[in-house]
Amino acid sequence: MTLNSLPQHLKERVRLLSEHPLQEEGTYVLYWMHHAVRDYENPALDTAIHMASTLDIPLLVYQGLSGAHRFNSDRHFTFILEGARDVAAQFEKRGIRYAFHLDADSSAGSPLYSLGQQAAVVITEDYPAPPFPRWIKRLADQITPPVWAVDSHCIIPMQSIGKWYSRAYHFRNKIGSNAWERAARNWPEAASTPKYFSEELSWDVLDWETVSIADLCASCDIDHSIGPIHHTPGGMMAGHARWSAFLEKGISRYDKTRNDPTLSLPSGVSRLSAYLHHGHVSPFTVARDAVREASSGAHKFLDELLIWRELAFNLCFHNNNVEEVSILPQWVHDSFERHLQDEREKVYDWEDFASGRTGDALWNLAQQSLRIHGELHNNVRMTWGKAVLNWTASPQESLDILLDLNNRYSLDGSDPNSYAGILWCLGLLDRPFPPEKPILGLVRPRSSARHQSRIDMSRYARQLERFPRMQSLKVAIIGAGVAGLAAARTLQDNGCAVTVFDRGRKPGGRLASIEVSGHHVDLGAPVLSFKDPRLRLWVESWHKKGLIQDWVVREADWSSF
Ligand SMILES: Cc1cc2nc3c(=O)[nH]c(=O)nc-3n(C[C@H](O)[C@H](O)[C@H](O)COP(=O)(O)OP(=O)(O)OC[C@H]3O[C@@H](n4cnc5c(N)ncnc54)[C@H](O)[C@@H]3O)c2cc1C
Structure with missing residues (x-):
């Protein structure tokens, strides 16, 4: 049994990541789902269904979430968990x-890995953005059954x-009419229902009906300082409502x-990108609906x-x-x-940058949109991205900061x-x-000042305010020690109005110091170690600003006391 048993519309999407033959003693087909989290118009799922039905063995769909991804936070976790809850309900209905x-x-x-090792074949999505190509390849290299990556996105x-293709013009010429013709097609859903996987799992599964995602x-163990976006819930239902x-x-x-970017929602842009990114909405549906709209x-x-x-x-x-400037063409490097x-x-x-405290009003609003609302209007994103080149020491630093933010x-x-x-x-x-x-140099410029003159800035600011958000929360924090100040900063970064109260004369708590004969004398901690990555x-930013210094043990000079 090979790839050739698949219908053409699936076969053309499959990439074999290892030469291994199907594992004969494998008792099920495993579909590792990560970026096509939906139960319809999903080529990877259909490939898995087809293989399970043909081999007459059960299908198990697996999705995992851990802090392993470097940007994991409450924001991303909430969206992913909401998507998982929706798809779990759909799979339940479908048996x-x-x-x-x-x-x-x-x-x-x-x-x-242990689930994959016992499967006849592992099917997953062919997702090309870091770190997934590395993760998928590592799985393929380490388990005995073959791993098939299925393009479920394009x-x-x-x-x-x-x-x-390094220019859109050439790419358009290459795929133009073919893409439009394919976009209009209906996706042929898998007709069969595979056997149900009824084995015990090695962990306690979540009860989606009762569990609280918060x-x-x-x-x-993730970054809790970046909160969920309540106006953009994850999942197939929310994605479809938005579309x-x-x-x-x-x-x-x-x-x-x-x-x-100043137009009232939802008219200006689709705001669908998060749903497309996680595959909560099918690009095939979106493309087909748009072709039919014909405007x-x-x-x-x-x-x-x-x-x-x-x-x-x-x-x-x-x-x-794609995370290194080495990808840029030679003329850009020279420039x-x-x-x-x-x-x-x-x-x-x-x-x-992260706090949106540059001297550029549009840039700061753009960053506010990202930080508080988890999204950025595409046209503003271009101005936001270009500006950073002017404010960093090197193009690699610009790239690192832009990708990070x-x-x-x-x-x-x-x-x-x-x-x-x-x-x-x-x-x-x-x-x-x-x-x-x-x-x-020769890289296309994009002036923030000119962009600001083209749009109504106060309207854009109001547009950002109009989202329901945490700003309606007024928070009082008692205690301006390091814990209270960190909480205040986090809440403020998420849009809350915060007031900090302290009974002392100045902030710092047990980090406070007093001055004695021109010397700073620590009343509490002389040194803080930051072990959490x-x-x-x-810490690097505070270091650059001179707010903190490396701890250097010195001989005390008591002569002035
Ligand atoms: C001598 C000493 C040495 C230390 N050395 C180290 C070290 O080397 N490394 C390290 O990591 N840690 C060290 N620590 C511990 C570190 O200083 C503390 O863990 C940290 O500063 C605590 O911060 P916090 O915000 O939790 O509390 P605090 O800094 O105690 O802040 C609490 C704040 O709340 C205010 N407050 C309390 N009650 C009220 C109220 N009712 N109304 C209004 N305000 C109120 C207080 O005035 C204070 O400003 C040391 C502590 C001491 C005392």
């Missing part, structure tokens, strides 16, 4: 066993494109409204979906260095090199589109734009 594993403190380890299967997040609203009220005017707005929307989105997948599919010594008017550290705060972060969009800001997928400018970027 397909779905097993979700939450590794709260990353100590239990993932059961994926209308045109990624592997059929054959090479990397409590689950609280129990996990339906846009289809009904927004898409027909998308060509005219898409660049205006000039839908035409523009399809260009974004079929050309720009799939160009981003093409980029990640063919390049494993940056010529301007590396150009004076930066201002250089900001990670904390300045985007993937940390945005619900659609770590998507191929995150990489393509940010690398575009640094000159990838673009052409030289003479004449040479300071710092950017989640604090690293904060």
Whole structure:
């Protein structure tokens, strides 16, 4: 039994990640689900159903979540868990066993390897953005059964494109009419129902009907300083509601409204990217609905979906260095090199960026949108990305900061589109734009000042305020020690109005010091050690600002006492 038993619409999407034959003694087919979290129009699921039915063995769908992903926080966990709850209900209705594993403190380890080892074949999605290619390959290398990666994200299967296209124009020429023709097709759902997997699992499964997602997040060893986005719940239901609203009220005017971040929702843009990123909504449904809509707005929307989105997948599919400036073309390197010594008017550290405390009002609003709302309007995102080049010492530092902020705060972060969009800001997928400018050289400029003059800034600010958010919460914190101040900072970063009260004369609590004869004398802690890796970027920023210093043990000079 090989790949050839699959129908063509699935076979063309499968990549064999190892040469291993099907494991004859394997007692089930395992589908490892991660970025196509839905039970319909899902090529990976259909491949798994087909294989289980053909081999006449049960199908087990597995999804895992742990703190292993570097940007895990309450925000991402909540969205993923809400998606899992929806898909669990759907699988239950369809009589397909779905097993979700939450590794709260990353100590239990993932059961994926042991489950995979006993399977006849492991099916997963071919997801090209880091760290998934590495994780999927590692699984394929370490287990005996074969691992098949199935493209469940692109209308045109990624592997059929054959090479990397570094310009949208050429990509459009290559796939244009084929993409439109495929976009209009109905997805042929798998007709069979595989045998039910009824074996005991090695962990206690969640009861989705009673479990509290907030409590689950609280129990996990993740970054709790980045809160959930209540106006954008995860899951198939919420994703479809958002898509339906846009289809009904927004898409027909998308060509005219898409660049205006100040328009009332949901009309300007679809705000679907987080749902597409996690596969809560099928790109096949979205593409087909848009083709049927047939307006000039839908035409523009399809260009974004079929050309720009799939160009981003093409980029990640063919390049494993999307987090490094080495991916940029030579003309960009030469250009940056010529301007590396150009004076930066201002250089900001990670904390300045993360908190939205630059000297640029539009940039700060954009960052506020990311930090508090977990999303950023695409047109503003371009200005946001370009500006960072002017405020960092090197292009690699810009890339690191942009990827960090985007993937940390945005619900659609770590998507191929995150990489393509940010690398575009640094000159990838673009052409030289003479004449040479300071710092950017020949890379296409994008002036924040000009952008601000084009939009109604106060309306954009109000637009961000209009989301239901934590700002309505007024919080009083008693105690301005390090714990109270950290809580205040976290709440403020999430949009709350915070007032800190302390009975002392100044903040600091047991970190306070007094001055004696011109010397600072610690009343409490002389040194704090920051062992939690989640604090690293904060500590580096405070270090750069001179707010903290390395602890150097010195001989005391008592002469002045
Ligand atoms: C001598 C000494 C040495 C130490 N050395 C180290 C060290 O080397 N490394 C290390 O990591 N830690 C050290 N520590 C511990 C560290 O200082 C504390 O763990 C930390 O500062 C506690 O911070 P906190 O915010 O929890 O509490 P606190 O710093 O105690 O802050 C509590 C705040 O609440 C205020 N407050 C309390 N009640 C009220 C009220 N009713 N109304 C209004 N305000 C109120 C207080 O005035 C205070 O400002 C040391 C502590 C001491 C005392």
